[in-house]
Amino acid sequence: MAAKALPLPDAELERLASVVGTPFHIYDGPAIEQNACTVNSSFSWNDGFINYFAVKALPNVNIVRLLARHGFGADCSSLPELIIARDAGIPGERIMFTSNDTPDEEFRAAYELGAILNLDDITHIEAVERACGRLPETLSFRFNPGPERTGNVIIGNPVEAKYGVTRSQLFDCYRTAREKGVRHFMLHTMVASNELDGSYIVETARMLFSLVKELHDSVGVRIERIDLGGGVGIPYRPEQEAISFGWLGDEIHRLYDEMIVAEGLAPLAISFEMGRAITGPYGWLISRVRHVTHKYKDYVGLDATMADLMRPALYGAYHHMTVIGKEDLPKDHEYDVTGSLCENNDKFAIDRPLPLMERGDLVAIHDAGAHGHSMGFNYNAKLRHAEYLIADGGKILCIRRAETIEDYLSTQLSTPWEVST
Numbered sequence: 057m058a059a060k061a062l063p064l065p066d067a068e069l070e071r072l073a074s075v076v077g078t079p080f081h082i083y084d085g086p087a088i089e090q091n092a093c094t095v096n097s098s099f100s101w102n103d104g105f106i107n108y109f110a111v112k113a114l115p116n117v118n119i120v121r122l123l124a125r126h127g128f129g130a131d132c133s134s135l136p137e138l139i140i141a142r143d144a145g146i147p148g149e150r151i152m153f154t155s156n157d158t159p160d161e162e163f164r165a166a167y168e169l170g171a172i173l174n175l176d177d178i179t180h181i182e183a184v185e186r187a188c189g190r191l192p193e194t195l196s197f198r199f200n201p202g203p204e205r206t207g208n209v210i211i212g213n214p215v216e217a218k219y220g221v222t223r224s225q226l227f228d229c230y231r232t233a234r235e236k237g238v239r240h241f242m243l244h245t246m247v248a249s250n251e252l253d254g255s256y257i258v259e260t261a262r263m264l265f266s267l268v269k270e271l272h273d274s275v276g277v278r279i280e281r282i283d284l285g286g287g288v289g290i291p292y293r294p295e296q297e298a299i300s301f302g303w304l305g306d307e308i309h310r311l312y313d314e315m316i317v318a319e320g321l322a323p324l325a326i327s328f329e330m331g332r333a334i335t336g337p338y339g340w341l342i343s344r345v346r347h348v349t350h351k352y353k354d355y356v357g358l359d360a361t362m363a364d365l366m367r368p369a370l371y372g373a374y375h376h377m378t379v380i381g382k383e384d385l386p387k388d389h390e391y392d393v394t395g396s397l398c399e400n401n402d403k404f405a406i407d408r409p410l411p412l413m414e415r416g417d418l419v420a421i422h423d424a425g426a427h428g429h430s431m432g433f434n435y436n437a438k439l440r441h442a443e444y445l446i447a448d449g450g451k452i453l454c455i456r457r458a459e460t461i462e463d464y465l466s467t468q469l470s471t472p473w474e475v476s477t
């Protein structure tokens with residue numbers, strides 16, 4: 057069973073928490089960079105390999121900048137995410153714009169930035185023409201395999217998913233785009249979320265490799281890049297195992313030789329949009345115990361809430377917890393670990409074995425480096441907390457200050473504007 061690492065030794069974490077106040081997110085920069093290097097080296101056999109980091113996982117320019125240093129691109133789903141990618145120094149051609157129900161102005165902004173538009177529907181060809189005046193030279197389509205694949209609990213069954221174009225639409229998409237002057241083509245899919253079975257990802261590559269051939273043979277379109285999306289899982293539970301990037305790279309390489317090189321379809325660049333697998337294990341939510349209460353069950357009340365990390369409440373997701381300074385004590389008590397929202401599902405854990413808990417204990421919630429702070433919200437007028445980054449040499453940088461009451465109230469108009477129509 058893999059021990060869960062902490063960002064800092066206990067005494068340093070305690071000191072930091074007492075200086076900056078809790079709750080906060082903290083990320084391990086050097087570990088994120090090391091992970092990015094491992095991803096790159098696992099796919100170095102593929103010319104043009106890119107991981108477009110899914111900015112939604114951790115939308116902080118300082119993190120995206122770290123990844124850009126290692127040649128990562130960005131996968132963006134909105135205008136603010138495009139701005140983060142741009143400000144992190146990522147050039148347009150390394151930005152994928154994989155958006156949903158996209159407004160015209162966001163298509164236009166992505167187009168002007170030179171980002172790759174990854175269209176979610178056949179009708180979006182027309183939407184892009186309307187928004188941008190023309191189609192770009194390079195276009196990607198998101199494929200939804202429907203009944204050909206089964207999804208998993210987080211992403212859901214592809215047949216029920218709102219994302220992507222169906223198999224029959226896909227061929228029309230490429231035909232139409234080519235007729236309208238598009239010259240470079242990419243193919244995208246995303247069918248898994250938090251998948252720990254590496255063979256599922258390999259099978260997704262197989263599906264796209266075979267589509268590359270079908271599109272070549274039946275439409276005469278040469279796909280230059282495939283994008284396998286995100287969805288590579290991380291071991292949230294200590295007994296789970298991560299997918300080895302080295303293994304994944306080798307397996308996809310083998311298939312590439314068999315299905316792409318041997319069929320005369322090379323070169324084909326490979327990309328992912330991994331977010332969680334890049335930063336997830338290297339982020340922690342640090343929170344302090346406010347109250348320990350005993351009702352029909354025993355409760356540990358934290359100063360963080362599901363507004364700071366909503367995965368447990370949203371998906372029943374497991375996040376491991378370490379009680380700082382109590383690592384070696386027996387976990388001989390069982391608690392529901394709650395936040396302070398007026399919401400009964402504001403729970404980080406249910407029936408969790410922990411050591412005897414006391415007011416003031418510091419708790420590190422693990423694997424909060426992706427889809428953590430970014431999924432936060434303001435219910436109960438809770439303020440968004442700060443983010444810190446451990447940088448090279450161990451310096452700790454504040455990369456997002458905590459929201460203030462003034463920030464929160466700043467969009468509220470105590471003297472209402474009259475709307476003239």
Ligand SMILES: Cc1ncc(COP(=O)(O)O)c(C=O)c1O
Nearest residue numbers: 110154286287288329330331332
């Ligand atoms: C289109 C797209 N790409 C990439 C990702 C990143 O997924 P993950 O962080 O699980 O790798 C997501 C997540 O929702 C997504 O919707």
